[in-house]
Amino acid sequence: MTELLVTIFSTAFFVTVIRTSTPLLLATLGGLVADLSGALNVALEGQMLVGCLTAVIVSVYAPWYVAVVAGVGAGALLGLVMAFFALRLKADIILVGFAINIFASGGTVFALSLATGGDKGTSINLVSKAIPPVDLSFLSAIPGIGPFLTAMFSGHSVLSWVAAFLVFAIWYFLYRMPWGLWLRGVGEYPAAPEAAGIPVNTVRTWSLIVSGGLAGLGGAQLAMFNYVGFARDMTGGRGFIALGAVLLGARHPVGAMLAALLFGAFEGLSIVMPGLFADAPAELIRMIPFVVTILALILFSYRAQQALRAKSVAKT
């Protein structure tokens, strides 16, 4: 038990948590943007998966940043497809989302076998690139806390820094820019922006495209930093956990970040635990993030309901 505590409070574990949280955070931010515009994006999982595969395949032939952009583009394209079917053709957005998930789950295996000439399920034979870590070892020059700072902040993926910046950028966009107000208005009460002449469906379309792009970015991080390469269904429910993280984060960018860090921490725990407890069953450890998500969701819903009740009591 002390070993576990020592591990958890080590800088190496912090780095692991940042690594596991980044794809989750990017997908959560994607889910947040769509959710605030009133379009629940349940296709995050599929968009991440397609982002993974696109990034891996492109990275074989192009530099890593091109691959990341391609992953974002693939996710955004799926977001556009969602918007087309859900908003133009009036299909139920949840069904459209699940159609995209089914498409991604089968389509990525299919596309991978085409790209590799028959490999089913993994991209072992593809020489894909990784996203380079950001080297901040010059921080060691600071006397006293220098080595600690290096251990904490050096070696993260470029996309981890991008994700941290995006939390701020999306907060600024949503709460300090007129377009953010439009987006929140469209999600809150579409009739009012409609009457004010704001194109509701255009706003939702863009939010779905951005949402898909962010999920694709998360996929790129997953397939080019957390793991290098693609494996069948490698997102393993992260898109769905992100959906829970949106709700748990009280539909706010900072809350989304905290929720993603929480789930990332438990995923990190499930990574370090097999090394500490050799006899702990791997299946039960893999279960941890899902159990935590469902418990957090239930607890949070309970708290939210209590708060709502307290508010309505105070009013009367």
Place this chain on the structure above:
Amino acid sequence: MSTQQALARQSRWASIRKEAQRSITALLIALVVAFIVVLFTSKTPFEALNIMLTAPISKPRTIGLWIDDVAKLTVTGLAFSLVFQARQFAMGVQGQVYVGALASTYVALSPLGPTYAAIPLGIIAAMLAGGVWGFIPGIAKAKLGANEIVSSLMLNYIAIELCNFLVRVQLYEKPGVLTSTPFPKIAVFPPLFAGTRIDLGLILALVAVLVVWFALYRTAWGLKLRLVGHNAKFAEYSGIKSTVIMVSAMTCAGALGGMLGAMFVQGQTYGKLTVMFEGGLAFEGILVAIVARSRPLAVPVVALFYGYLRQGAQLMNIRTDVPAEVIGVVTAIIILLVSSSFSMPGKTWLTGLFNRRADAAPVAVEGAPK
């Protein structure tokens, strides 16, 4: 009175025809897309397509595989229909299948296994386990407002890992092999036709269709459920406890999912529990339910068509260089087209072209009620 009934019947047939037309159009579009994909990627595209479209009925064995799939697709389609009719998006059938399979495995491998009680008890245990798995997201939503999509999906992953865990540490036949001890022969569903995989599961599926139809369209519960699905606020105002309906619908769908688990492991196909036995079939119930417009009686018909396609894709996977996963693309396109209000480009122009001579009569009929 009788004319009214006749009119009702007529309009029902008209709507069935319309739905069938839409579904078949969607199917054709999806197949054309799949064929184009195969054409560009396969070395033998025509052989691949030929196998996909004809192989399932070529031999009694493959027909058996097809019908077995149809029974399973029917049950998962029914489970999704039930929650969709109440407008709940509980996606937990996959998890229910795994816990149901676990429950029926424990019955089959218990001392009761080698007796005649094994089959009914196995099914009941599976339904109970699945019901519990469906009840959890239901009650979490009804009492706390927790989003049922997220919680049911999380329960899916938990159930899969639970099944993997129990097979590895407790139910294995020999260490290192990820399957359970084969069930006693008497605990396995008897085949209806010798030499095929068509077994008791088909009868269970057909009974389930009738039960779900009866419950939805001939009981007060079903009326309330459809009302809640149609307009939850109105249902609440008219005194229906929508949360009770919601939870009960999700629990019943869970029981169906659990039964599907028993059909898997106690069926002729397996006769034992293995890890990841379900192979993504549970989620394909979404397609079946959507194309059937969540109508229980339409579910087996849709399952018949879709099961054929699915089996064809799997045979194509074995015999040619095209992976079976291409069916995922077809599934997605069908869901997208059927759930949206798509129309063929130029459809009005086409019908106008064909109906030009006959359009005098319809106008007269339409003018009459005015």
